[in-house]
Amino acid sequence: MYLADETWPELEDYFADESLALVPLGSTEQHGPHLPLATDHLIAEAFAREAADRTGTLCTPTINVGVSPHHKQFHGTMWADAPTFRDYVESVTRNLAYHGIDRVVYVNAHGGNVDHLREVGRRLRDDETLYAIEWMWDESIPELVDDLFAQNGPHGGPKETAMIQHLRPELVREDRLDDARDGGVSDVNAAGTVKHGSRTFYDAIDNTENGVLGDQTDATAAKGEELFDAAVDQLCQLCGWLDAQAFEDLMPKSHV
Numbered sequence: 001m002y003l004a005d006e007t008w009p010e011l012e013d014y015f016a017d018e019s020l021a022l023v024p025l026g027s028t029e030q031h032g033p034h035l036p037l038a039t040d041h042l043i044a045e046a047f048a049r050e051a052a053d054r055t056g057t058l059c060t061p062t063i064n065v066g067v068s069p070h071h072k073q074f075h076g077t078m079w080a081d082a083p084t085f086r087d088y089v090e091s092v093t094r095n096l097a098y099h100g101i102d103r104v105v106y107v108n109a110h111g112g113n114v115d116h117l118r119e120v121g122r123r124l125r126d127d128e129t130l131y132a133i134e135w136m137w138d139e140s141i142p143e144l145v146d147d148l149f150a151q152n153g154p155h156g157g158p159k160e161t162a163m164i165q166h167l168r169p170e171l172v173r174e175d176r177l178d179d180a181r182d183g184g185v186s187d188v189n190a191a192g193t194v195k196h197g198s199r200t201f202y203d204a205i206d207n208t209e210n211g212v213l214g215d216q217t218d219a220t221a222a223k224g225e226e227l228f229d230a231a232v233d234q235l236c237q238l239c240g241w242l243d244a245q246a247f248e249d250l251m252p253k254s255h256v
């Protein structure tokens, strides 16, 4: 069920029986010469909508702009400053609580949002408003991601390329996959992004000239479909687990 397509009496029925919502979040940021800026929010929304359809859970509209100042040097990247993003997501989540939602999954597809979503989840749990957790699709299936690609990359690499080839093939610039690999950083481990235990870089451009990492030529739509099916299954199982928990058990434990 997609919240924005429903009428309020229909939603009244949902809130009477159910208390879980999926909130998709992504970014609008550069993804190299071959993928659209929409990459992360397209992926997040696809997962949230599919899991909502399969489990009968409510899916909210997508938060399309995230915490992406580390991609700002590339044309068109949009971002919200981290404190503003946290406050905005907290506010949106609190209004879901007002309608009766007491557990939320942030269906996230942008690494830069992770720490901030965890912080918002902590705030909301500490004051016992609701229980909100962050879910990142590739972290739900790490072995499969490793198995499918010889040279992965944390950003704009083959896993995200394969996902968009599967979800929105018309948006992938297939003739630029070689450029993406050759103009970026194909072997992340060899790139020396960590020096003596410190992450010395701040922006993507400090490591990669064209903004991406990994070997994009290894991506196919079939691999994207395999990743999507495996991760959506994880998300559905997470919904089932959350649904089965008593609210008290999700709240902070008492002081010893």
Ligand SMILES: [Zn+2]
Binding pocket: 031, 039, 040, 109, 110, 155, 156, 160
């Ligand atoms: Zn991305």
